[in-house]
Structures are given as structure tokens and as C-alpha cells.
Amino acid sequence: MALRRVGEWVGFEGDELSEYLATVRPIHNQALEDRKAGQAERDLRDEYFEFLNENVLSAEPVITHLRRYQTDEEVVGLFETASVPIRDTFRSQSVIDYELDEIVDFVMLLKLLERYHKMADSGIEPLENLHSLVYLTNYQLSESDSYSVTEDHGFGMLEKTGYRYTFERRDDYVWSDSLQRDLDRLVAWQLFDRELIDEPKPEWDRTYSISLGQAATLFLTRFEKRLDSFDSLLLKEWEMRQNDVIDDFATSSKVGISSHLESLDRFSNSSDGQIVLNGRAKKFTSDQDQRGIKINV
Structure with a gap:
């Protein structure tokens, strides 16, 4: 759900949103597998948004995808610096x-x-x-x-x-x-x-x-x-x-x-x-x- 909310926050919808999710989900799954192998005992629940920023959203294929759709450079910069306001994308859609x-x-x-x-x-x-x-x-x-x-x-x-x-x-x-x-x-x-x-x-x-x-x-x-x-x-x-x-x-x-x-x-x-x-x-x-x-x- 977090990955989808971030895509919607960027402005993706329809086929653009589907392509974004197709790009980001394999990266997410691989990052989880890598983390399991190295830190199996640590609970990710309280660190999940940080995990997404540092290991998923800042990945090069995601940045390339954003630029392909001419995403605002300020937004791309948030992805590159692992500082996407993921929590806020949930709050902004509370209604x-x-x-x-x-x-x-x-x-x-x-x-x-x-x-x-x-x-x-x-x-x-x-x-x-x-x-x-x-x-x-x-x-x-x-x-x-x-x-x-x-x-x-x-x-x-x-x-x-x-x-x-x-x-x-x-x-x-x-x-x-x-x-x-x-x-x-x-x-x-x-x-x-x-x-x-x-x-x-x-x-x-x-x-x-x-x-x-x-x-x-x-x-x-x-x-x-x-x-x-x-x-x-x-x-x-x-x-x-x-x-x-x-x-x-x-x-x-x-x-x-x-x-x-x-x-x-x-x-x-x-x-x-x-x-x-x-x-x-x-x-x-x-x-x-x-x-x-x-x-x-």
C-alpha cells in the first residue's frame, strides 16, 4: 500500500501507475530477501518507511522511471536522497x-x-x-x-x-x-x-x-x-x-x-x-x- 500511495503522490495514475508498480515491486521484494538474509531477527515494522526510502525508492531503476515520465526534479531529488515523505502520503488521503x-x-x-x-x-x-x-x-x-x-x-x-x-x-x-x-x-x-x-x-x-x-x-x-x-x-x-x-x-x-x-x-x-x-x-x-x-x- 505504501508503494502505491507514493506513486499516487508523485502523480501517476492508470497505466503510468501500473508501470511504476511493476518497476518498484521487484526491487522491494529483492530488498526484503536481502534483509532477511542479513538481519532475520530484527522487526521491520517500526522502520519500514525508512527501509523503503533507503533500499527501494532511491534505487536507480526507480529514478530512471521517474525521469522517463518527466517527474518534477524536486520530487526526483527526494527519491535520490532517500527522503520521500511516505507517512505524509497516507495522511493526505485520510479522507x-x-x-x-x-x-x-x-x-x-x-x-x-x-x-x-x-x-x-x-x-x-x-x-x-x-x-x-x-x-x-x-x-x-x-x-x-x-x-x-x-x-x-x-x-x-x-x-x-x-x-x-x-x-x-x-x-x-x-x-x-x-x-x-x-x-x-x-x-x-x-x-x-x-x-x-x-x-x-x-x-x-x-x-x-x-x-x-x-x-x-x-x-x-x-x-x-x-x-x-x-x-x-x-x-x-x-x-x-x-x-x-x-x-x-x-x-x-x-x-x-x-x-x-x-x-x-x-x-x-x-x-x-x-x-x-x-x-x-x-x-x-x-x-x-x-x-x-x-x-x-
Whole structure:
């Protein structure tokens, strides 16, 4: 999340932000590996921002990337001198504007994790299984009868409801960069907890588990009556399909979910990196001015 906030602070967005992250993340991962080898007993938690400045953000490939996009030299200088104000990039976004369609996705993700915990009595592991479960929810909706004018384009019920995330095939699972961005946000707000798995299985690619955080428990308790029964027919349909997916796969391993994905033509007929399902085409709207909803995080 810190790496993303710094990129947004520089002014990167869209493809520029994606390219920045593709440049900086391998450097970050290698720096962590190097640090583990030399200082395995030291806790990085209190020194993480300093670690990023000294070992990641000041690396030559990052500086080259900044100059390629004609970043202001004063900003580049902060990277070169390992003095990027990382903590301030979080403070400056303590109040964030979100549209109604984004808030709906956050709520449905909370309900997905809540349902999963009730069925499996645990968080979701590994991380790619969460992506696959969200994909399967959208897939079920896309296969539903909808009478949508865009039904011929393969959206089906997604024209009416369903997550806005687009998924691509990654080896034997599915992945959505936009979903991962939202998961990072929810973890940062303590709505979700993300933990590194000590003894991952060989077939796991993303060795993290995702579970509900303390803030999520408070939220779900506070709004329990409203969330248990949606007034919207669209959201009811969405939740029904999602619950079906969780009920079917809450106790499945990654191998089991991957086997099911292979049975779907959209997945099995796609090559690695190819889009297997687009997210919903239309946004939810409200009667009020759509200037956004402010959430104090």
C-alpha cells in the first residue's frame, strides 16, 4: 500500500501507475530477501518507511522511471536522497471520495468474507482463492437470464449488478488488479486482515490469508439488520449467487477450485494473461448528486 500511495503522490495514475508498480515491486521484494538474509531477527515494522526510502525508492531503476515520465526534479531529488515523505502520503488521503458503486463492492466483499468464515471457520487462503471466488460470483451472474440489452455481448446480469472487477487468467487461477487494489484499501482500513502463511503449500502462488478485521466486525454488527436483507432486487440476486459460490467452495482447496475453473469454457479456452470476464458495465446511481461519498479512514 505504501508503494502505491507514493506513486499516487508523485502523480501517476492508470497505466503510468501500473508501470511504476511493476518497476518498484521487484526491487522491494529483492530488498526484503536481502534483509532477511542479513538481519532475520530484527522487526521491520517500526522502520519500514525508512527501509523503503533507503533500499527501494532511491534505487536507480526507480529514478530512471521517474525521469522517463518527466517527474518534477524536486520530487526526483527526494527519491535520490532517500527522503520521500511516505507517512505524509497516507495522511493526505485520510479522507477519500468514493462513488456509490465502489461502496457497494466493499460491502459485498465484507459479506463474502463473513459468509466464508461462517462456513469454513477461517479466513481465505491462499490469496488467489479469494480472487477466484469473486470471479465465480460474477461468472454465475453472467450466466443468469437477465433480459439485458447487452446480453449478446457476454455481460448478462453483470449489466445489472455484480462486482466491477475484470479478471484475467493467471496459470491455474484468476486475478484482478482492480480487486487487489480494493483489498489493499480494506486492509489499510483494518476492515480486512492479511497474514503471511508460515507453511504454504507448494501449489500456492500468493502465500497470504485474508480474513475480517476488527473494524469489519464492528461494521457488520452495527448494520446487521440492514445488511441481512437488502431492499434492492439486484443486490439480493447478487448475494444469492455469491452465497451459492461460498457454500460450494468454502471447504475447497486451491486445487479443487482450480479444477472447477478448468471445467468452465471461458477459463479453459483462455491463455495465460487473457481476460476471462469483464466486470459490470454500468455503475450504480443514486438520486443525489454523484460527487462522491466521503469516508473518514
